[in-house]
Amino acid sequence: MFDFLIVGAGFAGCTLADCIATKLGRKVLIIDTRNHIGGNAYDYYDNAGVLVHRYGAHIFHTNSKKVIDYLSRFTQWRVYQHEVLAKLDGDLYPIPINLNTINKLYGLNLNSQELADFYDRVREKYDRIENSEQAVIGKVGKDLYNKFFKNYTYKQWELWPHELDASVCARIPVRTNKDNRYFGDKYQLMPLHGYTKMFEKMLSHPNIKLMLNTSFEEVQGWIKFDHLIYTGQIDRFFDYQFGKLPYRSLRFEFETHDTEYFQPVAVVNYPNDYDFTRIVESKHITGQKHSKTTIYHEYPEAEGDPYYPIPRPENRELFQKYKNAAANLQTVTFVGRLAQYQYYNMDQVVAAALTVFEDRISQL
Structure with missing residues (x-):
């Protein structure tokens, strides 16, 4: 018997699992369909020993001291100010x-x-x-x-x-100065030992149990819990009864090169050439010292893991139907990018989860 079942072990799920376990002293089961924690922010060491971001570049930036203070319980930081170049007619x-x-x-x-x-x-x-x-x-x-x-x-x-x-x-700023940084946030930092290490610490409390390779449908009938926190696709939760919410997905092609660096910055955009949108080199982001480097080409696709809600009026109207249905469920809380059909940065997901905890979960 668990007090809470959390579906999804990304930023929203891990933040709420930690808050429930440490601040309320209650028991949490957190599940994820993938074989790892951390959601799309998951990072790992590849066969060459290079620390890579499995689901594309994840750059942490925020203006919220509250979010930084919260996550600092689980990680040290390294300063990293992200720069992006665009390849246009052979020049950057x-x-x-x-x-x-x-x-x-x-x-x-x-x-x-x-x-x-x-x-x-x-x-x-x-x-x-x-x-x-x-x-x-x-x-x-x-x-x-x-x-x-x-x-x-x-x-x-x-x-x-x-x-x-x-x-x-x-969302993309246009500047009149010489500031080459992609973001203008007050805090531009990366977890010193990577995101996965940070997530492991977030889930380390004895009140938290974890099950990977597990869907909500698999445990729904036989694991007992008082309250459900759902961070997955809201349309899937309701069995697509109003129709499917559209997303854009991404496919990544990884290459390891026998050189210290492949390109001058972490991300080079290709606005007009090729089918991929950009090449990412994570060593710039992580600060890792290594004689080899791994890059990945990023190909947007229509099918695959849901990454980006597609912001069009008809999609917002469809989501509103699911939101209205969700409002009638007293024992279910929806939070996160997929559950709220909204493009959140990582800090925004953490902030939303902390707010949900303070305003709703802590009152249960």
């Missing part, structure tokens, strides 16, 4: 677009104010931004949109930017 340019990008691309020598004036000249003015194409062209104009955003977005989503909510591309 900083992304997000900034002063260095524009000056190199157009052979200019602008300062920050002149770049702001440049953006104002080339951008198109819209009364209302209705999609991602307008979100980008309304900031940087058509030429930069065509060079850096249009084809990359189609590869990622199999939808053109004008078919996607403005929120998709609006």
Whole structure:
């Protein structure tokens, strides 16, 4: 008999398992269909001994001291400020677009104010931004949109930017300074010994039991529990009764090279060439010293593990039906990217789980 059954051993599930075990002193069973903990943030040492991210680059960044303080119970940190380059016509340019990008691309020598004036000249003015194409062209104009955003977005989503909510591309900043960092958050850190080691500590309390290679359907009938915390796909929980929520998936092709580094930064985007969107080299991210390196090409796909909810109005309407059905269940709590059909960064998942614990679970 368990007080709580948690479905999914990613950030949301592990955070709630720890809080329930340590703060409430109650018994938790956490299950996952995969053969490992950590969800998509899982990392491991490959055959060459290189620490790699199994499901693509996971870069931790946050403005929340609360989240950093919480996770610091389980890991030490190393400072890492992420940089991304885009390969365009055989040359590399900083992304997000900034002063260095524009000056190199157009052979200019602008300062920050002149770049702001440049953006104002080339951008198109819209009364209302209705999609991602307008979100980008309304900031940087058509030429930069065509060079850096249009084809990359189609590869990622199999939808053109004008078919996607403005929120998709609006997340990408445009700068007038020389800041090459991809993120602007106050805290940009990586778990010193990797994510998996951190998750192991999160689940180390004796009140927490773990079952891998196990689905909710398998245990539903024979394991007794008082309250269910579900971090998986909400449409699957309801047996797709209103229809299937669409996701984009990813496929990774790993290669090990007999060289210390393959590329100058962790992520190089390929907006216009090839079928893959980017090449990731995790040694830049982890700080590992090794004579070899492992890279992975990232191919977006329609089928496979669900990664990205597809942000379109019709999908939000479908999710709302599931959300309404979930609201009627007193003994089930839904939390996480898949359960809430929302693109969360890792820190946002932790913050959401801590809030759910404080506002709901601790009151049970």
